[in-house]
Amino acid sequence: MYVRFVASLAALAAGAGAVVVVVLLVRTVPGPTSTSSTSTASATPAHPGIEGGRIATPDSPGFPSPPPGAIVLSQEAGDRALALAVMPGLVRVSVLSPEGPGASGLKVSLRFGRGYLMAADACGPGCYQSKVEGTPNSPVSVIVNGTAYAFELPKMSAPDASAIVAHAASVWNALHTLTWHERLASDPTTALHTVYRAVAPDELAYTIAGESASVIIGNTRWDRSTPNASWRASVQDPPVRQPQPFWQEAFDARLLGTGHVGGRSVWHVSFFDPATPSWFEAWIDQNTYRTLMLDMTTASHFMHDIYGPFDAPMRLHAPK
Numbered sequence: 001m002y003v004r005f006v007a008s009l010a011a012l013a014a015g016a017g018a019v020v021v022v023v024l025l026v027r028t029v030p031g032p033t034s035t036s037s038t039s040t041a042s043a044t045p046a047h048p049g050i051e052g053g054r055i056a057t058p059d060s061p062g063f064p065s066p067p068p069g070a071i072v073l074s075q076e077a078g079d080r081a082l083a084l085a086v087m088p089g090l091v092r093v094s095v096l097s098p099e100g101p102g103a104s105g106l107k108v109s110l111r112f113g114r115g116y117l118m119a120a121d122a123c124g125p126g127c128y129q130s131k132v133e134g135t136p137n138s139p140v141s142v143i144v145n146g147t148a149y150a151f152e153l154p155k156m157s158a159p160d161a162s163a164i165v166a167h168a169a170s171v172w173n174a175l176h177t178l179t180w181h182e183r184l185a186s187d188p189t190t191a192l193h194t195v196y197r198a199v200a201p202d203e204l205a206y207t208i209a210g211e212s213a214s215v216i217i218g219n220t221r222w223d224r225s226t227p228n229a230s231w232r233a234s235v236q237d238p239p240v241r242q243p244q245p246f247w248q249e250a251f252d253a254r255l256l257g258t259g260h261v262g263g264r265s266v267w268h269v270s271f272f273d274p275a276t277p278s279w280f281e282a283w284i285d286q287n288t289y290r291t292l293m294l295d296m297t298t299a300s301h302f303m304h305d306i307y308g309p310f311d312a313p314m315r316l317h318a319p320k
Contacts, residue, residue: 050067050123050124050127051090051123051129051131052067052087052090052092052129053067053068054066054067054068054127055067055068055251055252055272055274056274057274057275057277058274058275059275059277060101060277062101062102062124062125063101063102063126063274063277064094064095064096064101064102064123064124064125064126064127065094065272065274065277066083066085066092066094066252066272067085067087067090067092068251068252069087069252070085070086070087070090070092070252071085071086071087071153071154071158071252071254071256071270072084072085072252072254072270072271072272072279073085073086073151073153073270073279073281074270074279074281074295074297075149075151075297076185076188076297076302077095077144077147077149078147078187078188079098079186079187079188079300080095080096080097080098080103080144081094081095081096081279081297081298081299081300081301081302082094082095082096082142082144082149083095083096083279083297084140084142084151085252086135086136086140086153087135088134088135089131089132089133089134090129090130090131090132091110091120091129091130091132091136091140092123092127092128092129093108093110093120093127093128093129093142093144094126094127094128095108095126095128095144096126096298096299097126097299098186098187098299098300099299099300100298100299100300101125101126101299102124102125102126102127103125103126104122104125104126106128106144106145107143107144107145107146108120108128108142108143108144109142109143110130110136110140110141110142110143111140111141111143111148112132112136112137112138112140112141113136113137113138113139114137115137117143118130118132136153138151138152138153138155139151139152139153140153154254154255154256154257155257156255156257158254158255158256159254159255160253160254160255161253161254161255161267161269161271162250162253164253164255164267164269164284164289165250165253165269165271165282165284166250167289168245168282168284168289168290168291169245169247169250170289171288171289171290172243172244172245172290172291173243173244173245175198175200175243175310175311176199176200176311177197177198177199177200177243177310177311177312177313177314178196178197178198178242178243178307178308178310178311179195179196179197179198179307179308179309179312179314180195180196180305180306180307180308181193181194181195181196181305181306182194182195182196182303182304182305182306183303183304183305184301184302184303185302185303186300186301186302187300192208192209192211193208193209194206194207194208194209195207195209197314197316198242198243199242199314199315199316200242200243201241201242202216202217202218202239202240202241202242203216203217203218203240203242203316204216204240204242204316205316210227211226211227212224212225212226213227215231215316215317215318215319216236216239216240217316217317217318218236218239219235219236219237219239220233220234220235220236220318221233221234221235221236222234222318222319224319231319231320233318245291246278246280246294246296246303246305247271247273247275247276247278247280248273248275248276249273249274249275250271250272250273250280251271251272251273251274252270252271252272253269253270253271254269254270254271255267255268255269256268256269256270256281258286259283261283261285261292261293262292262308264285264286264287264292265285265286265287266283266284266285266286266292266293267283267284267286268281268282268283269281269282269283269284270282276298277298278296278297278298278301279296279297279298280294280295280296280297281294281295282294282295288310290307290308290310291307292306292307292308293305293306293307294307
């Protein structure tokens, strides 16, 4: 899965013409086959040689991942992915170049609340960090080559949210049907808007606004390159497995707060997935544990999804 995911990110970074390829690659790769796609390991691995360690990313050893036990946040920073990890005594900034993984040679500094600027020292490709006294004040401003990006820290102590995320993944894997709307961007000017419909266990249809569309049913798929083009059938191998979460593992899962999405009470959580690797923020229904919104950040991949309806009557048919 990882190799094809990287290929999709490269296609997205290439521009609007190549961006259609992205969804084909990302969405036709089957995800985890276990009943739960969230790992809540009791011992988070640390990387030797870096102050505070880092969460291991087996398929991308040099990835500038966060230290274990931190609050993790992320955002789009132009065409770079920017992530922040905050824990008592240490603040780490991760910067991914459009090509990925780490953007080196940047001038990175930090400001906590209204305080003074503090330089962040390089700790590896795309990794910059500073030792601090206690927990810094909010907001944390990350200044990258002169441009500031603000991160609001949670007002609460950000308790562990591993159980919430694990339950949400189980609920997602048990869905029969799911519809969602997605914005997928590689930079501030290049984005796709896509509607997806999934029917368990192996059916998926999606339409990219003004672009291509696909229907996948079992071992067969149909694609068209434009809204008016003819459908072309081909073999889908391996079959997709849908619906399923985007993440495979969840480390440093923290409860950032609560709120409302579409009138529903939600938990707002963040976590890091070392398998992709990516940073996530999710808004999870407190009653049903359904994920109502999801943000995903990694190299050249800034995704915002809105989910629903869930388990509505739905059938996919071969296009004519």
